[in-house]
Structures are given as C-alpha cells and as structure tokens.
Amino acid sequence: MTWSKTRILPGAGKMALYLLLLFTAFLILMPLVVVVSTAFKPDDQIYEFPMRIIPRTPTLENFGKLAQNFPRYIWNSCKLTFWIVLVQLITATTGAYAFSKLRWRGRDFLFLLYILSMMVPIQAIIIPQFLIIRNLGLYDNHWALVLTGSFTAFGTFLIKQYFMTIPDSYLEAARIDGASEYMIFFRIMFPLAKPVLATQVIFSFRYFWNDFFAPLIYLTSQHLKTLPLGMADFATETYTYVGPQMAASFISIVPVMLIFLFAQRYFVEGVAAVGVKG
Amino acid sequence: MDAHQHTSRWIVLSFLLPSLIGFIIFILTPIGMAFGISLTNFAGGPRFRFVGLGNFIQAFGSAAFRNSFRITLVFTLWTVLFQILLGMVFALILNRKVILRTFFRGTYFLPNVLSSIAVGLAFMLIFDPQRGPLNQLLRHWGMRPPLWLSGEHTALLTIIIVTVWQSFGYYMVLFLGGLQTINRSLYEAAEIDGAGAIRRFFSVTLPGLSPILFYSITIAVIRAFQVFDQVYIMTGGQLGGGPAGATSVLVFDIYRNGFAQFRFGYAAAESVVLLGVVFIVTFIQYRGQKRWVTYDVV
Numbered sequence: 079m080t081w082s083k084t085r086i087l088p089g090a091g092k093m094a095l096y097l098l099l100l101f102t103a104f105l106i107l108m109p110l111v112v113v114v115s116t117a118f119k120p121d122d123q124i125y126e127f128p129m130r131i132i133p134r135t136p137t138l139e140n141f142g143k144l145a146q147n148f149p150r151y152i153w154n155s156c157k158l159t160f161w162i163v164l165v166q167l168i169t170a171t172t173g174a175y176a177f178s179k180l181r182w183r184g185r186d187f188l189f190l191l192y193i194l195s196m197m198v199p200i201q202a203i204i205i206p207q208f209l210i211i212r213n214l215g216l217y218d219n220h221w222a223l224v225l226t227g228s229f230t231a232f233g234t235f236l237i238k239q240y241f242m243t244i245p246d247s248y249l250e251a252a253r254i255d256g257a258s259e260y261m262i263f264f265r266i267m268f269p270l271a272k273p274v275l276a277t278q279v280i281f282s283f284r285y286f287w288n289d290f291f292a293p294l295i296y297l298t299s300q301h302l303k304t305l306p307l308g309m310a311d312f313a314t315e316t317y318t319y320v321g322p323q324m325a326a327s328f329i330s331i332v333p334v335m336l337i338f339l340f341a342q343r344y345f346v347e348g349v350a351a352v353g354v355k356g
Numbered sequence: 357m358d359a360h361q362h363t364s365r366w367i368v369l370s371f372l373l374p375s376l377i378g379f380i381i382f383i384l385t386p387i388g389m390a391f392g393i394s395l396t397n398f399a400g401g402p403r404f405r406f407v408g409l410g411n412f413i414q415a416f417g418s419a420a421f422r423n424s425f426r427i428t429l430v431f432t433l434w435t436v437l438f439q440i441l442l443g444m445v446f447a448l449i450l451n452r453k454v455i456l457r458t459f460f461r462g463t464y465f466l467p468n469v470l471s472s473i474a475v476g477l478a479f480m481l482i483f484d485p486q487r488g489p490l491n492q493l494l495r496h497w498g499m500r501p502p503l504w505l506s507g508e509h510t511a512l513l514t515i516i517i518v519t520v521w522q523s524f525g526y527y528m529v530l531f532l533g534g535l536q537t538i539n540r541s542l543y544e545a546a547e548i549d550g551a552g553a554i555r556r557f558f559s560v561t562l563p564g565l566s567p568i569l570f571y572s573i574t575i576a577v578i579r580a581f582q583v584f585d586q587v588y589i590m591t592g593g594q595l596g597g598g599p600a601g602a603t604s605v606l607v608f609d610i611y612r613n614g615f616a617q618f619r620f621g622y623a624a625a626e627s628v629v630l631l632g633v634v635f636i637v638t639f640i641q642y643r644g645q646k647r648w649v650t651y652d653v654v
Binding site: 095096098099102103105106107109110112113116124125127128129168169170172173175176180181182183188191192194195197198199200201202203204205206207208209210225226228229230231234259263284287288290291294295305306309310312313314318320323324326327330331334335338342345346349350 | 362363365367368370371372374375376377378379381382383384385386387389390393446449454455456459460461462463464465466467469470471472473474475476477478479480481482484487488489492493496521525526529530532533578579581582584585588589590592595596607610611614615620623624627630631634638
C-alpha cells in the first residue's frame with residue numbers, strides 16, 4: 079500500500095500542479111483574448127453567449143469608429159513617449175556616470191536622496207508639481223510631461239549599478255591617454271552599457287506609453303491628448319461603445335506585448351535589478 | 357586609488373545637471389511645497405492665508421476623507437496579501453523544473469506591462485452585470501451573479517481582483533530573483549538533517565527570501581496607497597468613486613479636491629498624509645531589514 083501511495087502521489091501532485099498553472103494562465107490570458115476578439119466583432123455579436131473567440135463575421139468597423147480622434151491620440155502618445163524615453167536616457171546615463179565614475183563631495187548623500195525619492199509617489203506631490211508647471215506657463219502643453227518625466231531615480235540607479243561593474247582601470251588608462259571625461263562617457267561607457275540601456279529604454283517606454291495620471295493632470299485640449307487619456311474618455315460617456323473601446327485597448331496593448339514577446343529578458347532584469355538591492 | 361582626486365567641479369556639474377534639474381524642480385521642491393501649501397487655504401488665486409493645521413483637522417473630521425482612508429486601507433490589506441502570497445507560491449512552483457516554465461513565467465508577468473486603462477476597459481466588459489460574459493456564464497450555471505463594479509459591496513472587491521490580476525506577476529519575478537540568491541547547499545544540508553519540504557521552506561527558503569519579502573511588502577503597500585487609474589476608469593471618471601463612494605480611495609479624493617474643486621490647500625494636506633504613510637512604511641523597511649531580515653544565510 080505504502081509503495082503504491084508514494085508512487086501515485088507525486089504523479090497526482092504533479093497533475094494538480096499543472097492544472098493550477100494552466101488554469102492561472104487561462105485566467106491571465108482570457109481577458110486579453112476578450113479584448114482582441116471583441117475589437118473585431120460587430121456590435122450585435124459582442125455580448126453573444128456562449129462567447130465566441132473567433133468572431134463570426136470579423137469586421138474593422140470598430141477601428142473605423144476611432145478614425146476621427148484616435149490617430150491624433152496615438153501620434154501624441156508616440157511623440158511624447160519617444161521624447162521622454164530619450165530625455166530619461168540622457169539624464170539617467172549622465173547621472174549614473176557622475177555617481178559611479180567621478181569623485182566629488184556630497185556624492186553619496188545626493189545619491190541617497192535620489193534613491194529615497196523612488197519611494198515618493200507622483201500622486202503625493204502632484205498638487206505642488208502642478209502649480210509649478212502652471213507658473214512656468216506649461217499647463218496643457220506636452221512640455222509639462224517631458225519636463226516632469228525627465229528625472230528617473232530608477233534609471234539612474236539601474237545604470238549606475240551597471241557602470242560600477244566596469245573596472246576603473248579602463249577609465250584610468252583612457253585618462254592617462256588624455257581622453258576627456260566626455261570621451262570616456264561616449265566612447266567607453268555607452269558602448270559597454272548597451273544591455274542595461276536597453277532595459278532602461280524598455281522600462282521608460284512601457285511606463286510612459288501606459289501613463290495615465292500625469293497626462294490626466296496636465297493635458298486638457300483634445301488635440302494634445304494621449305492614447306490612454308482618449309481611452310479614458312469612454313468611461314465618462316453615458317453610452318458605452320464597447321467595440322471601439324476594445325479596438326482602442328487593442329491598439330494600446332499590442333506594441334507593448336510585441337516588445338515583451340521579444341525582449342522579456344530586459345523587463346525581468348529591470349525588475350530584478352531593483353529588487354535585489356532590497 | 358586616491359591618487360586620482362576629485363574631478364573638476366564643472367565636469368561633475370555637466371554630468372549631474374541633466375538629472376539634478378528635474379529632481380530639484382519637480383521632485384524635491386514639490387515635496388517641500390506640499391507641506392507649505394497644506395498649511396494654507398490656497399485655491400489657485402492670489403489671495404490666500406495661513407490656516408495652520410486647519411486642513412488636517414478638517415480632513416480627519418470629514419466623513420469623505422475618513423472613508424477614503426478606510427477604503428485605501430482595505431484595498432491595501434487585500435492587494436498586498438494576495439500579491440505577495442500568489443507571487444511567492446508561483447515563484448516557488450516556477451523555480452522548479454516545470455514544463456513550459458518560460459511560458460508560464462512570461463504569461464503571469466505579462467499583465468504588469470499593460471496599460472491599466474486598457475485592462476480596466478477589458479474588465480468592465482467582462483464584469484458587466486447584465487450582458488458581460490462572466491455573469492452570463494454564472495447565470496447559465498443557475499447562480500445569481502453579483503453586480504461587480506456597480507454593486508456597493510462588490511465594487512472595491514472587483515478593483516482588488518483586477519489589481520491582483522495585473523500585478524502579482526511582478527512580485528513573482530522579484531521572488532524568483534530572490535530564490536536564485538539562496539545557496540543550494542543549504543537545501544542539501546537540510547535534507548541530510550532529515551528536514552521535510554515544509555521544514556525546508558521555513559528554515560531555508562523563507563529566511564533566504566526575507567530581504568526580498570520585506571522589500572516586496574514595502575513596495576506593494578506604497579503602490580496600493582497610490583491606486584488611482586483603475587478606480588478612475590472602472591468606476592466612473594472624474595465624478596466617480598464608485599457606487600455610494602465605495603471605491604473613493606485616497607488619491608481619488610486628492611484628485612477630486614485638487615483638480616475638480618481647486619481646494620489646493622486641503623488636497624495638499626491629504627497629500628502630506630500620503631507622504632507620511634510612505635515615510636513610515638519606508639522607515640519600517642529601513643529599520644526592520646536590519647533587525648528582522650536574515651542576510652547571513654548565504
């Protein structure tokens with residue numbers, strides 16, 4: 079009896095384990111399947127039961143209904159995300175270099191402040207930040223988002239950690255050869271840091287492509303709105319246009335999902351890098 | 357090493373300024389200003405005056421604020437609990453040799469990278485009380501399904517479910533990272549000593565994970581206090597806050613007071629309370645990780 083128990087139980091346990099894993103995967107993926115499938119369904123098929131994954135008569139009419147406003151929103155999102163990602167890359171790499179490879183008084187203290195600021199949620203400082211932006215005359219202007227998004231404690235930390243793994247002897251050798259700090263930064267550090275720069279770019283892309291709170295606060299004009307803001311307008315309308323909603327969600331999800339599919343490693347590394355710091 | 361002295365001030369500044377400008381103007385100054393504004397009745401106009409702790413007294417006396425603080429606490433308790441629990445369970449499972457391990461890891465982490473607005477819209481469709489696929493299915497099985505987002509007692513629960521759905525994978529990745537740092541030989545030693553699976557978990561895995569566990573809880577609590585997007589999108593936009601204010605979390609109250617009613621002084625006082633919570637949680641993490649966390653199990 080005991081013999082058969084020990085033999086069967088691991089098998090049954092394994093079975094249960096895989097069922098759990100598969101069921102959880104189903105729960106995770108199902109809502110995304112609903113988005114994709116509903117995006118291509120005509121209005122009268124959306125609430126059909128049982129729900130069909132492949133629409134009976136696939137249509138693009140939901141996307142057509144977005145044609146008036148959404149190209150503008152998508153363009154704004156692309157433009158803003160591009161600029162913020164670029165600006166963050168500059169501020170994070172230069173900051174990381176100053177904190178890892180240059181020596182100056184107050185370095186560790188300032189770095190501690192940077193790190194501590196990671197804990198401060200934007201929501202907790204949005205009132206004064208908004209007042210500063212308004213006084214600068216940048217309310218309802220894309221610059222508000224580029225400037226308030228320019229500093230990244232996470233990125234500076236991430237890249238600094240990586241820079242510290244590059245031996246100082248490389249830099250010393252270059253300095254003796256008469257290279258300036260700028261040359262070392264561009265010619266040595268930048269090329270060596272490519273993997274971590276990819277992580278940083280992907281992280282800030284994901285963040286700002288999805289960002290909702292800051293655009294909600296800083297943008298009101300229709301022609302300046304980003305994709306998530308445009309999508310949120312659906313929530314305040316009395317009649318719900320489910321088809322176009324899912325079409326818009328589809329547009330918002332697809333780029334990130336594609337990048338995730340091909341560069342999952344970088345997402346995971348970014349999370350782990352900050353986590354291991356503890 | 358010290359042969360190389362401090363770098364010239366101008367070179368340091370040129371590397372530092374790009375990040376420092378944003379940090380000072382848009383992070384550091386606002387933190388300071390939040391305290392200042394919270395002591396005034398500032399409403400955006402040129403005329404305002406110092407009111408001392410008036411805003412704080414008013415807030416703690418107001419039903420709306422107390423309600424939103426209570427809702428935020430409930431939201432925090434449940435999301436943190438389930439995110440950490442599920443994150444840990446799936447990290448332990450997927451740390452073993454499992455078929456399709458990469459697929460499962462990737463799938464569970466995936467929602468975390470998606471727009472919370474898109475996710476919110478998707479779940480509004482799924483949880484639609486009348487025609488949504490979930491309730492149709494429950495009715496098909498002969499149940500009386502809940503109203504989900506439209507129900508006074510289920511709206512917050514629904515938002516908790518969506519939040520956990522979206523972010524437990526993040527904590528799973530953190531724990532998977534933490535598990536890599538545990539020395540394999542400790543397990544072998546424990547096994548030789550005759551420790552069973554449960555014993556091994558409590559005397560090797562958990563102590564080994566304690567720094568990451570502590571960090572994860574801190575992050576999860578701070579994030580839970582920030583919750584806003586899901587509430588805004590799923591329970592009614594600017595005028596929302598859910599049925600009978602059931603999902604009016606702290607940041608939503610800040611948003612409404614600040615940006616719908618322009619009571620900047622009062623909203624700043626609420627922000628200071630939020631900052632206080634963040635400070636306390638961070639402080640506990642900082643002190644606690646020295647006292648309670650085991651770093652020596654390497």
